[in-house]
Amino acid sequence: MSYARRAWIVLWKDALAERRSKEALNALFFFTLLLLFIFQFTLGGDRERLTDALPGLLWLGFVLSGLVGLGRAFLTERDHDCWEGLLLSPGDKSAIYLGKLAGNLLLMLLVEAIMLVLFGVFFNLDVGRHLPALAGVVVLGTVGFAAVGTLFAAMTAQVRARELLFPVLLLPVLVPVLLGSVKATEAVLAGEGLGGVTHWLKLLAAADAVYVAVGVLTFDAILEG
């Protein structure tokens, strides 16, 4: 069975399971809604302060929901004792990584799209006007997030204090992605376009490349035994 096919099967299995249960999507949707309420209550009084903080709040929302979503990434494998299945699958295990990465990426992008719509509605943000550039930035940032997130989620899935270890490992590593994404989003939402932030975009692209490469190269070592 070819490498690409194996990755595709992992993705398909997860997508199918998700589509049937909608468990993660529903939970994340409500989580997103709650976040919006909290942002409004804590910062909404001052209109201008809120507008200034919007790019940061947007990514804060992405990060928090991403943490919840990624934290559950290997839940099925853990709860239903499917690790052996993964371990015994033939060939390069990095195909599993890419399949999982694609699945997590799609889920996160979906949630982020929903969050963008909600932000547009609740905070009167004209998302449509800047959509292409905004979409580009969001995808770049989310790929990096999902790449390290999937790797660390697999690592911590069977560790004692998973809920603590996962964010503690993930968040410092993601600082560059977070900074780059917020800065680029700021520029886009301010109407400046992407021209002035090409260095940030290059940094995001470099980070994405590094994280995916490390994930592909080390996933074998994470899974074995």
Add this chain to the structure above:
Amino acid sequence: MTRTLGWLVVLALVAGLVMGFLVAPRDAAQGNVQRIMYVHVPSVLVAYLAFAVVLLASIVYLTTRRESADRIGHASAEVGVLFTGITIASGAIWGKPTWGTWWTWDARLTSVAVLFVMYLGYLLVRGMVDDRERAARYSAVVGIVAALDVPLVHFSVYWWRTLHQPPTMLKPGPSAMPGVFVATLLVNLAALALVYVFLVTKRVALLRREEEALA
């Protein structure tokens, strides 16, 4: 062998202190507070050295599964975290009289703080994964990811701080460096590097003994 190394360390530290307090002149702009730099700057450089060693050891471990590589990575990460802590603390102690505040989100302090938390995570993995072999594999991966992240953190934090702020506010060290300052820095750097080698050697030996005791 460790005895000679130990005495060498003492010698180097004394030399560093002599240079730092007796030979190096009082800085014209900052006064004697500037002398903290002889602890702060070598510490951060040794920390980077330590984490580079962790990177190499991690790669070697994942490719060869040699336990010695695992022990070196573990020990180097511990000592590296120590030096990173010293960097942050000495930076803050320098910052209080100089900038009037213990902490500021300037580029250097922020990236070192991120570095600190990243490698604390490495040590956390070591502490929380019970199976020794799994802990070795996992922390090796963390060690590689963290090290590759260092330049990314550096650039992102630096750009985040500098593009809207005048650069003069951001350089914690002396801006123009006359020879004697550089010499003092180098001597102290050599001294702290030797301390690093000494501590890592001892820690690796201890790790090996601990494993033998459990075997």
Add this chain to the structure above:
Amino acid sequence: MPDNWSFVIAAYLLAAVVLGAYWRHLVKKERELEVHDRMDRPVQSTQSMGGPVNQGLPVNQSVKGTQPRVPGTGHLRSEPSTRRPLP
């Protein structure tokens, strides 16, 4: 610019304390392991020696001071963290 020597001393002291404490911690752990190793060796050799075990444990005496020795085993009570099951 005032000289703030107290800050300078604080920074140097901090570095010294952190590194020194770590080194002391390593030395202490090493000593504990050494005691352990020597505690086990006499047990293993009693089978062949057949003699009383209470003698010949100078290391234990210096470290454990006046702790009572359990007759016949030569083992002193050690802290749980360093205790190991007998082979």
